[in-house]
Structure formats: C-alpha cells, structure tokens
Amino acid sequence: MSSSITEKSVEGSAPAVLTAAVVTVSDSCARGERTDVSGPAVAEALKNLGFRVVGTRIVQDDSMQIQNALVHLALEARFIVTTGGTGIALRDVTPEATAAICDRLIDGVGERMRLQGAKKTTYAALSRGVCGVREKTLILNLPGSPSGAVESLQAVVDLIPHALNLLEGKTEHA
Numbered sequence: 001m002s003s004s005i006t007e008k009s010v011e012g013s014a015p016a017v018l019t020a021a022v023v024t025v026s027d028s029c030a031r032g033e034r035t036d037v038s039g040p041a042v043a044e045a046l047k048n049l050g051f052r053v054v055g056t057r058i059v060q061d062d063s064m065q066i067q068n069a070l071v072h073l074a075l076e077a078r079f080i081v082t083t084g085g086t087g088i089a090l091r092d093v094t095p096e097a098t099a100a101i102c103d104r105l106i107d108g109v110g111e112r113m114r115l116q117g118a119k120k121t122t123y124a125a126l127s128r129g130v131c132g133v134r135e136k137t138l139i140l141n142l143p144g145s146p147s148g149a150v151e152s153l154q155a156v157v158d159l160i161p162h163a164l165n166l167l168e169g170k171t172e173h174a
Helices: 038-048 063-073 094-101 107-117 122-126 146-167
Strands: 018-025 051-059 079-083 131-134 137-142
Touching: 018 038, 018 063, 018 146, 038 051, 038 079, 038 146, 051 063, 063 079, 063 094, 079 146, 094 131, 094 137, 107 122, 107 131, 107 137, 107 146, 137 146
Parallel strands: 018 051, 018 079, 079 137
Antiparallel strands: 131 137
16 A cells, blocks of 8 residues: 555646545543544544545534434545444444445445455454445545554555545546
C-alpha cells in the first residue's frame, strides 16, 4: 500500500485531493462521558493516506442521528467513514442506518474487512459493518475500537480510489 492515495484529475495530470469525513457513533462520547479516541484515530489515518478530512461528527447510537449526519456529510465529502455501532448489541444500529440512506451496498468491502480482521481476532466475525453508496459518496462502517477501526480501514483502503472513480463515471479500463 502506498503512503498516500490520490486520484487523477480530469486532465490526468495533477492529482486531486480526496475529501473524507468521520462520524463517531457512541452514546457515551455524545453525552461527554467518554473521550472519543476512535474518530481522531481514523481521521489521522485518513490524513496520512492523503485524504483531506472536511468534517467530523459524534452522534448517539440512534438511527435518525446517524442518518442525518451521513446525509449532511455526503454533501461535503466523497468518502465518509463511521466508527462504532457495528456490533450485535441492542443499540448497535450503524449498519441499518447506513443502509437506509444508501442507494446501493457493496458487500465485498465489509467481507474483506472481516476476513482481514479474523486474522487478528475471532471477534471480527461479530462486526456487521457495511459499505454503501449515496449518489457519488462512498460510506464505510468501521468497528468502534481505535485499533479495529484503523486496521479495518487499512484492509480496504486500496479499493477506495477506484470505487470513487467509478462513482464519478470514470469506468474506462486500462
């Protein structure tokens, strides 16, 4: 994996910076009872990969709050990453909220994250994170732990530029 990710501009000469946003889904962080560690870890990883992080949010484990954050951030960023709410606890509703606002889901991305995660922990099989498309924005759910979130992002980050190019209509093959 390269140290940064860029996509070619329309002319094919200068690389264009990719925009991203991060949504932390956590009741305790949203109430101020706990410091968000996962969101900043994911934002830093995205910056190190060459993304310009244009927005961050912390929302409760509430489907409407998650959906509202995703819809609004999709107006600003081409790639939105959520962290948290992907497990099997009663309040873990991030995948359902994401699916509700997406036009299409990309099942293979979540499968790849779980496959890579299983190499480190058997609990990766309990993660239900999804990846979907809202218009020209790609949305990816990551686990809530800082290490799990960053490792899951790293497992699929090489797919992101091609996916974003396809969403822009750049479907030519080399």
